[in-house]
Each structure stands twice: as C-alpha cells, then as structure tokens.
Amino acid sequence: MSIKLLNPRVISQIAAGEVIERPSSVVKELIENSLDAGSSEIIVEVMGGGVNLIKVMDNGDGILSGELELAFSRHATSKIGELADLESITSLGFRGEALPSIAAVADIDITTCSVSESVGSYLSLCDGIVANRKNQGRSPGTTVIIRNLFRKVPARLKFLKSLTTENSHIANVVTRYALAFSEVRFILSIEGKVVLRTSGSGQLIDSVTQIYGVEIAQNMLDISNNEVEWDSGLDETFLSINGRVSSPVISRSNRGYISFFVNRRWINSRLLAWAVEEAYHGLLMKGKHPVAIIDISLSPKELDINIHPTKTEVKFQNERVVFGAVQKAVRRALIGKAAVPKIEEITNAYQGISEMRQALWKMPLSGNKPVISPEKHQMLAAFPPVLRILGQLLRSYIVAEGPDGLYLIDQHAAHERILFEKIEKQRLAKEIETQGLLKPVTFEVNPEQDEILKTQYKNLIEFGFFMDPFGDRTYLVRAVPFVLHQKNWIEMVGELVDCLVDGDKKDWREKLAISIACHSAVRTGQTLTNDEMRELIGQLEQAVIPHTCPHGRPIMVQLTSVQLKKEFGRT
Ligand code: ADP
Numbered sequence: 293m294s295i296k297l298l299n300p301r302v303i304s305q306i307a308a309g310e311v312i313e314r315p316s317s318v319v320k321e322l323i324e325n326s327l328d329a330g331s332s333e334i335i336v337e338v339m340g341g342g343v344n345l346i347k348v349m350d351n352g353d354g355i356l357s358g359e360l361e362l363a364f365s366r367h368a369t370s371k372i373g374e375l376a377d378l379e380s381i382t383s384l385g386f387r388g389e390a391l392p393s394i395a396a397v398a399d400i401d402i403t404t405c406s407v408s409e410s411v412g413s414y415l416s417l418c419d420g421i422v423a424n425r426k427n428q429g430r431s432p433g434t435t436v437i438i439r440n441l442f443r444k445v446p447a448r449l450k451f452l453k454s455l456t457t458e459n460s461h462i463a464n465v466v467t468r469y470a471l472a473f474s475e476v477r478f479i480l481s482i483e484g485k486v487v488l489r490t491s492g493s494g495q496l497i498d499s500v501t502q503i504y505g506v507e508i509a510q511n512m513l514d515i516s517n518n519e520v521e522w523d524s525g526l527d528e529t530f531l532s533i534n535g536r537v538s539s540p541v542i543s544r545s546n547r548g549y550i551s552f553f554v555n556r557r558w559i560n561s562r563l564l565a566w567a568v569e570e571a572y573h574g575l576l577m578k579g580k581h582p583v584a585i586i587d588i589s590l591s592p593k594e595l596d597i598n599i600h601p602t603k604t605e606v607k608f609q610n611e612r613v614v615f616g617a618v619q620k621a622v623r624r625a626l627i628g629k630a631a632v633p634k635i636e637e638i639t640n641a642y643q644g645i646s647e648m649r650q651a652l653w654k655m656p657l658s659g660n661k662p663v664i665s666p667e668k669h670q671m672l673a674a675f676p677p678v679l680r681i682l683g684q685l686l687r688s689y690i691v692a693e694g695p696d697g698l699y700l701i702d703q704h705a706a707h708e709r710i711l712f713e714k715i716e717k718q719r720l721a722k723e724i725e726t727q728g729l730l731k732p733v734t735f736e737v738n739p740e741q742d743e744i745l746k747t748q749y750k751n752l753i754e755f756g757f758f759m760d761p762f763g764d765r766t767y768l769v770r771a772v773p774f775v776l777h778q779k780n781w782i783e784m785v786g787e788l789v790d791c792l793v794d795g796d797k798k799d800w801r802e803k804l805a806i807s808i809a810c811h812s813a814v815r816t817g818q819t820l821t822n823d824e825m826r827e828l829i830g831q832l833e834q835a836v837i838p839h840t841c842p843h844g845r846p847i848m849v850q851l852t853s854v855q856l857k858k859e860f861g862r863t
C-alpha cells in the first residue's frame with residue numbers, strides 16, 4: 293500500500309499525544325516500522341543512552357523513492373486508509389506520526405530501497421527540514437539514523453535518567469519485540485557492545501534461551517493452543533492463547549519477566565499480569581514472580597488499540613473472557629493434565645518408569661543441557677528427582693543424593709504438600725476420609741467463634757468434620773478428618789473457625805485444606821526412621837507440584853555437583 297495522508301475525519305479519531313517520551317520510544321517506533329515492513333533481520337545500535345545515536349537497520353520492503361518525503365508528514369501512513377480500518381488494525385503502526393514526531397526532536401538520516409526499485413534513496417532532515425537528498429545504492433530495506441535527540445528540547449533532555457537507565461529501557465523494548473517475533477533476527481548493541489542477539493529461528497524457546505538464558509528456558513512450560521470460542525455477537529470471534537510460562541521451580545523478584553503480546557503487539561496490562569500471578573497462587577513464595585511470555589490472538593474487532601498514543605495499552609471488548617482464558621491456560625500448564633500428567637501416563641508414554649527415572653537423573657535443576665526432548669522434558673520438569681536417602685539433619689531435613697548432587701528436603705513442607713493434595717483430591721471427589729469417634733467429643737468456643745460456627749459448621753462436613761451445636765457455645769463432634777484423628781484437633785478448631793470467617797470469599801476452602809494439612813503433617817523436630825523418610829519421598833514424587841509447599845515455600849534445596857566441586861577447589 294502506498295503512503296497517503298489520512299483524511300481529517302480519521303485523524304480526529306486517533307488518540308492524540310506525544311509518542312516520543314524518551315530514547316526507548318524512538319527505538320520502539322522504528323522497530324515497529326521495520327516489523328511492519330516484513331523484515332527478517334533488525335539491527336539496532338545505540339550510543340550515549342540513545343541521545344547521541346540510534347540506528348535501526350532492517351531488510352524489509354523499503355520505501356518508494358517518490359514517497360520518502362511524504363513519510364515524514366504528520367498523519368501520512370501506508371497502513372490504514374479509511375475510518376473503518378481503525379477497527380481492524382493488523383499492523384503495529386497506523387497513526388503516521390512516528391517519523392514526523394522524531395524529525396521534530398532530532399536529526400534524521402534515512403537510507404531506503406524499495407523491493408520494487410533498483411536504486412535506493414537517501415534523505416537527511418535537520419530540525420524537520422530536508423537538508424540533503426540523493427539517490428543511493430542499497431539492498432532492499434531501510435536504515436534510519438537518529439542523532440542529537442532532544443537537543444532542541446532541553447526540558448525533555450533534563451527529564452531523562454542516567455545513561456544506564458535509558459539503555460535499560462532500550463534493551464527492554466528490543467527484548468520484548470525479540471520475544472514476540474522469534475522469526476526475526478535481532479541484534480542489539482549498546483555503546484559498542486552486542487548485548488542481545490537472537491537467531492530468528494521462529495521458535496519461541498530459542499528466543500527465550502538467547503534472551504533469558506538456558507536455565508530459564510529449560511524450565512518453561514508450553515501453554516499453547518487453547519482456542520476459545522465465545523458468542524460475542526460478532527462473526528469470526530476467536531481467541532487463542534500461546535506462549536510459555538515458567539515452572540514453579542524458578543521465579544524472579546520482579547514482574548519484569550512477564551510479557552504480553554496482543555496480536556503480536558507488546559502491551560502493558562496490570563490486569564493480565566494479575567491473571568497470570570493468580571494462576572501461580574500457592575506455587576510461588578510471596579514477593580516472587582514468574583517468567584511468562586503470553587501471546588494473545590483475537591479478532592481485531594475485539595480490541596481497541598487506539599486508546600493511547602504509544603499503543604502500549606489496549607482495551608478488550610470482553611475483558612473477562614480474555615482474563616479467564618489467560619488464567620486458565622497458565623494454570624492448566626502448571627498443574628493440569630496437559631502439561632503434568634500423572635505418573636502412569638508418563639509411564640505408558642515412555643516405556644516404563646525406569647526410563648523416566650533415568651531421564652530424571654539427568655534433569656536440569658542444575659542448569660545442564662537437557663538430554664531429553666523439550667516435550668518430554670516439559671512433562672518431567674515438574675517432578676522431583678529420584679532420591680537416595682542418606683539421613684536426617686537437625687530432625688527437620690531429609691538429606692538425599694539425587695541426579696545432580698545433594699538435596700535437602702524440608703520434611704514438614706514436603707508432608708504438607710502431600711497431604712494438601714490428598715485432601716483437595718478427596719474433597720473434590722467427595723471422598724474425604726473420615727474417622728468416626730468412639731465417643732463424641734464436646735468442645736467449647738468463644739462467643740466470637742460461636743457467631744461464625746453457628747451458621748457455618750456444616751461447611752466443615754466437606755472436610756470430614758461432623759459436628760452439631762450442643763447447647764451454649766458448645767459443639768458435639770462425631771467424626772473428624774482421618775488425617776487428624778490422632779492429632780490434637782481440638783487445639784486447631786480455633787484456626788479452622790478463622791478460615792470460615794472468610795467463608796464468603798472463594799479461598800476459604802483452600803485455607804482450610806492448608807490448615808488441616810499443616811496440622812497433620814510431620815513436625816519439624818520430629819525424628820523419622822529410614823522407612824518413614826523413604827515413604828515420604830516416595831509420596832512426594834507422586835505429587836503434582838512437588839517443589840513448593842501449599843504456602844509457596846520451597847520444599848527442596850539442592851547443592852549441585854558443580855557447586856560442590858567449586859567449594860572444594862576442584863575446578
Ligand atoms: P505509521 O507506522 O503509523 O504508518 P510512521 O510515521 O511510523 O507511521 O511511518 C510512516 C510510513 O513510512 C509508514 O506507514 C511506512 O509506509 C513508511 N515506513 C516507515 N519506516 C519504514 C521502514 N522501516 N520500512 C518500510 N517503510 C517504512
């Protein structure tokens with residue numbers, strides 16, 4: 293499509309505002325242009341935090357010689373024409389504002405050659421005015437060089453942060469697009485040093501490896517292909533969620549590793565970030581965040597990207613549907629059958645448990661290269677390694693030898709996880725194991741607890757507590773959950789009632805299950821026999837999420853053989 297000025301009616305519908313806030317905004321706009329031009333390679337160079345120099349070189353379609361000046365006019369674009377196009381934007385750009393906005397605050401040199409022309413052209417603009425123009429040889433594609441950014445806008449210049457901060461914003465922008473477009477080769481060099489290089493293989497996992505490193509890449513779970521259809525009253529409404537999320541064995545201390553792309557556009561969304569973090573509920577420690585690359589595709593009509601000039605915020609027509617779909621896709625990958633099948637399923641798929649165990653021995657808790665295919669690896673990633681028990685430490689930790697080094701297992705946390713999963717499984721199947729008491733036991737509650745228990749004691753049946761009111765602030769208990777019958781459950785009744793206080797909230801059941809698991813689990817400080825430890829580890833191996841306890845604390849700590857070697861100065 294050729295570059296044309298938008299008509300005033302369309303212009304008036306475009307969210308107005310400044311698009312160039314800082315050097316990284318320039319980088320973002322230029323990369324988007326290169327991507328819209330169908331480039332398979334984009335090379336970005338930056339000097340002086342982007343203020344001295346930003347160079348973006350691509351091998352895309354290029355700009356026709358006769359249209360080059362027009363590209364620098366405000367609201368000139370080749371990407372949309374009519375008002376109706378605004379409702380179905382498939383390109384990253386559409387406003388026709390980036391090049392003129394950059395030209396207004398910096399000096400620009402552009403060299404471009406269209407795929408349909410044999411000679412390229414060169415144009416240089418100073419203060420938005422053409423300073424030079426000539427024919428120039430170039431292979432198809434475009435190179436844009438920006439110099440002296442904000443030199444004429446001292447207020448903007450003053451607002452910029454340190455060189456390091458501006459460079460990190462730039463690296464962030466390039467990183468996100470490199471994740472979104474794994475089929476494009478990206479090279480970023482900052483202050484003369486290559487800091488990022490992707491291969492453009494088209495495989496997201498390759499980009500993740502090249503950007504975040506092997507350890508993260510080895511622990512990413514596929515969430516792909518969860519196509520959802522819903523009746524939105526529009527034709528052709530579809531929604532699919534693709535991408536990868538980290539297994540709970542790894543986490544980061546900030547949210548900067550969560551990326552969302554909507555129809556391949558990088559967007560910020562606190563709502564969606566929340567959906568993802570909710571899916572990790574109970575799997576990560578407080579203050580820890582996952583790595584997630586989530587690609588949402590949906591009908592352009594379901595989306596308004598025209599609400600903010602920088603196009604990093606979008607509005608979904610059916611926000612709740614998208615939120616739910618993202619959360620479900622992530623949760624399913626984390627604990628669902630699709631990504632983490634039961635032991636038996638793996639056994640069938642991989643010719644017996646012994647082979648699986650062998651694979652586990654080579655598992656990458658350590659960061660070694662995987663020796664099994666990514667698919668198998670992903671299926672196995674959530675299982676703990678098979679462990680040989682060496683003994684008990686401080687009457688709290690089980691010491692074991694595993695596939696790669698030494699493992700310490702928190703006995704209480706491990707047992708808590710096992711019991712929690714058991715309780716949840718039985719409760720959902722309405723098969724909670726209960727133990728009838730030979731003689732009903734009465735217990736008394738305080739007035740505050742009585743108020744709650746009076747109306748909600750029946751909720752406890754789901755968990756195996758059978759009780760009836762028995763006069764003043766007293767209850768008669770006839771049966772208790774099996775896991776608790778040998779424990780001092782009367783002591784924990786207060787805590788159970790506290791879970792019920794939040795009975796309206798949706799998570800009271802989970803709280804209750806956690807509380808029961810916590811009280812039934814072996815204590816820290818309890819001596820365990822070898823048989824008991826073996827039994828515990830055996831059960832842990834069967835757990836769906838064996839790495840964290842239901843509170844999100846880690847169950848296992850590993851000292852790798854590499855670490856050991858290092859400690860002993862053997863490397
Ligand atoms: P928009 O991207 O919103 O259309 P811009 O001001 O960013 O507006 O760019 C104006 C026009 O210049 C684009 O519509 C496109 O036709 C052309 N253009 C800009 N950069 C490139 C590029 N790297 N390769 C090919 N064409 C480009």
Ligand code: MG
Nearest residue numbers: 321325385390
């Ligand atoms: Mg653009």
